[in-house]
Amino acid sequence: MKKTILALLAGGALVLGAFSMGQGNHATAAPAAFKDVPASHWAKNAIDDAVSKGYLKGEGNGNFRPNAAVTRAEFAAILDRVSTNELQTDAGAETFADLAGHWSEKEVSEAAGKGFFQASDYPGGFKPNTPLTRVEMAKWMATGLAAKDADYKTALKDTIDTLVPVAEYYKGGLGKAEYPYVSVVLGTGLMTGYTDGSFGPDKNTTRAEVATILMRFENVQNQKANSFRDLNEMREVGLTGSNLESLTPHRYVINAQTKEKYSFDRVRDLSMNLTRNLGTEIIHRMIIVDANADKTTNNLYGEMFVDKDFDRPFQTDRYLVFIDVTVTPSTGNLDNLAFGSANSNVFLNGFSFSTGTQKTFGITPLPAGKHYVLDGFFIKDKPVRFWMGRSLNKEIILGDDNGNFFNIGNEVVSFKIPQE
Structure with missing residues (x-):
């Protein structure tokens, strides 16, 4: 099926370009030089690419309006063009009474038929001219990927209870139902957070941002979900509470008799x-971070814990480990010295740390250099949840330092780098 859409919205909104609908093929044209997109603009290459492929056009007066918000109807039409999903049905828009006669009726219907959203997502009407929020964009793209590839659908299930590395996870503003969608777009690199650590779920998306995201979506839709390490980490954290096997060469020890893994989800x-x-x-999560000597990190979770203000010395031949726990003191004497040796599992006697990310992401670390009781961190019979640190070898070390283990009751966690 071939179609050509040329629509100019009232008020100078988005103009949609020509597009051939066969299996993701599209018309191309030389990108225009827009007066409001100088060579120094951060999204110029993406804008030129989107325009050359017919996904976006300028206003016809030499401007592109890179900072203008994109509406639901506009993004649905764009996804309809970019997507290589098979069209399952063209009846999606029939349930939207407010689309009757609207320029986007067919495009919204086709985007729904390709699996990006459902009529039940908008029981009050599609409201096509409503500016699209970032969390809506995340949901549409993640759902569209899941409609094409069953492993993305599984990834959405795997990340229902994951740790999402954005400020809104602890500070509020991101609903639990939104965790999987944000996890998939972050884990695949389709979308990124802002420099302040936030994702901005309720913020609108601009034309420049859409152009950039389209370049990414073209590639991601043709890749397998398990090819993205960041997404694999978030999936493992959602399923087990740790990203150990996704990030590191460590593997959980397998019981020779029962064939069961001594994995983190057991405790x-x-x-x-x-x-x-x-x-x-109570032990909740164990997050591994791959940090460099300059205090930059190599995995997405690292941004939650380590920045230039991280105050603990660490060895670059070791991973940093951050353990999420809830402690309920039964005494008023649980000070910093007592807590440092309060666990018979040495690996769970974590260290305190201070970092700028505690303000950025809202994490609560075990305080550094404080008397926990006198400063009111530990209060008798009052649960307090926080993160504490450890480290783990990156390579096999002769002796007893290849991996670690700990137990809670009859359950054991044990991991090490296999020696083959």
Whole structure:
């Protein structure tokens, strides 16, 4: 099926260009030189690419309006053009009474038929001229990927209970139902957060941003979900509570008799007693970070914990490990010295740290250099949840330092780099 759409919205909104609908093929044209997109513009290459492929056009007066917001109807039409998904049905728009006679009726219908959204997502009407939010964009693209590839659909399920590396996860502003969609677009690189650590779920998306995202979507839609390490990490964290196997060469030890893995999910959210009746501790997550000597990091989760203000010395031949725990003191004497040896599992006696990311992302670290009781961090019988640090070898080390293990009750976690 071939179609050519040329629509100019009232008020100088987005102009949609010609597009051939056969299996993702499209017409191309030389990109125009827009007066409001100078050579120094951060999205110039993406804008030129989108225009040359007919996904976007200027206003006809020499301007592109890169900062103008994109509407639901506009982005639905663009996805309809870019997507290589098969069209399952063209009846999607029939349930939207407010689309009758609208220029985008057919395009919205086809985008729905390709799996990007459903009529049930908008029970009050599609409202085509409403500016698209970033979380809507994330949901549409992630859902569209899932409609094409079953593994993306599985990835959405895997990340329902993951740790999402954006400020809104701890600070609020991101609903639990939105975790999977944001995880998929972050994990594939389709979308990124802002420099302040936020994702901006309710912010609108500009034409320049859309042009950039289109370049990424063209590539991502043809790649497998498991080819993206960041997404694999978020999937593993959602399923087990740790990104150990996705990021590192470490593998969980397998019981020779039962063939069961001694993996982190065996102890996730279990409670154990601290030594000397000092209280209880619940282990929630174990996040591994690959950090460099200049305090930059090589995985997406690293941005949540390490920045230039990270105050702990670390060895670049070791991973940083951050453990998410809830401690409930049973005494008023659980100070920093006592807590440092309160666990019979040495690996779970984590260190305190300070970092600028605690303000950026809203994480709560075990305080550095403080008397936990006198400063009110530990209060008798009051649960407090926080992150503490450890480290882990990157390569096999002769001796006892290849991996680690700990146990909670009858459950054991054990991991190391296989020696083959």
